[in-house]
Amino acid sequence: MAVKYRDIADFLEKEITEGKFDETNKLPTEEELAKQFEVSRSTVRKAVTQLVNRGYIYQVQGSGMFLRKKSETDYINLGSLRGLTKDLPAKIIETKILELHVMEADDELARRLQCEQGAKLYYTKRLRIVNEEPFSIEISYFKKDIVPYLNEEIAVQSIYTYLIEDLKLSIGFADKVINCALMDEDTANLLQLKSGDPGLIIENTVSLTNGIIFELSKSIFHFQKAKILNRVSFK
Amino acid sequence: MAVKYRDIADFLEKEITEGKFDETNKLPTEEELAKQFEVSRSTVRKAVTQLVNRGYIYQVQGSGMFLRKKSETDYINLGSLRGLTKDLPAKIIETKILELHVMEADDELARRLQCEQGAKLYYTKRLRIVNEEPFSIEISYFKKDIVPYLNEEIAVQSIYTYLIEDLKLSIGFADKVINCALMDEDTANLLQLKSGDPGLIIENTVSLTNGIIFELSKSIFHFQKAKILNRVSFK
């Protein structure tokens, strides 16, 4: 059930964000952590690797494990599944459902979702509002055979929390394409911008751990309000 | 010197990109690879993890290791250090040096580079040209105590190749912030766009493995020509 290295990583992540190591700016040694959690050094190293990949720490051979500078909040985190609520914890997030219904995949959608033409999909278009100002528009398509049910109550909150905790889906990987384009009038109006203003766009193709694509989404962000953060480790 | 798991990862990466596994769409089992490379299964798993993180494959417990759909070329790869030449292999890349000189860090730069005010920096501003059309403008600051020498000949080619292969720097991690903003007239002109057109921007703070920041950069991309790709694995 519980996996040790992930538990340890989550535990340490919490300690880090709570500032437990801020004085020294350093984590205990691997050996000390192994003793503390009563696991082998290999398991500690696996946990620590998670923290490196999540962007919290870096390791220096011969020296130790150090905290990375805390990232400012208010960035959209590209490398996580967490969604706006967690990315912008200090803000008030609201969601307005503009559309939500079942439809059939056309040519294009079938190709991009790797499914049959005519396959049933949930379609939703949502307006995300941050601190009472329009922030982004999110258009998503979910394969209905994988996400058999979706309603407004769920879509107003975090769809991903529902997918993971209720439907027990295990998300495997995603392709994210980021670009910038001029918006049409409808989109601009929703974001309280002018037709012809640009939007910052993330297109997302998400697969389960077994490799099956289950979601396609397109998020259009208010270009003056959204910044995307990506923390990379090379190793 | 050579590290086994990295050699194996690089070797397999090459085989994958050359299409060696395209028929089956599947890699050999971990055990088979261990036998082939004459290493332990743990070492194979470490190599394979690299390929997962690089976005080439995904693993399914109980089933095997499968190729991810090849990403279209023509995307800027966010997760790598490779630079335009490798990201856009089918294109002709040219670089025009607009500025290159040593300067001193002001307040703001000192803060962002975590160095003394007045510390010497290399400053360079380059125009990147793809298939004979302006593609992006890249402004970089390098700490001179870490990058003691830089000239036009180097800056016209891949600065990172120089840093890694000649200066033997080992890059540790980076913070990348992506956003979209309207360009001033100078920048727009360089990209053959109109003042007020948007630019797709990546701001990059790069550290060595020992945690010391050595570069700050800002790349402004032609909004109609650039797309950024990020492949994420959740595990």
Added chain:
DNA sequence: AAGTGGTCTAGACCACCGT
């Protein structure tokens, strides 16, 4: 020289997929 992370091994056992 001592401390600390990095690589690698050999092996045990578990969890999941497909037949």
Added chain:
DNA sequence: CGGTGGTCTAGACCACTTC
């Protein structure tokens, strides 16, 4: 049930930093 990836251990030795 056999095949294959996932977790975990105990220990050896190496590479780098720090003093």
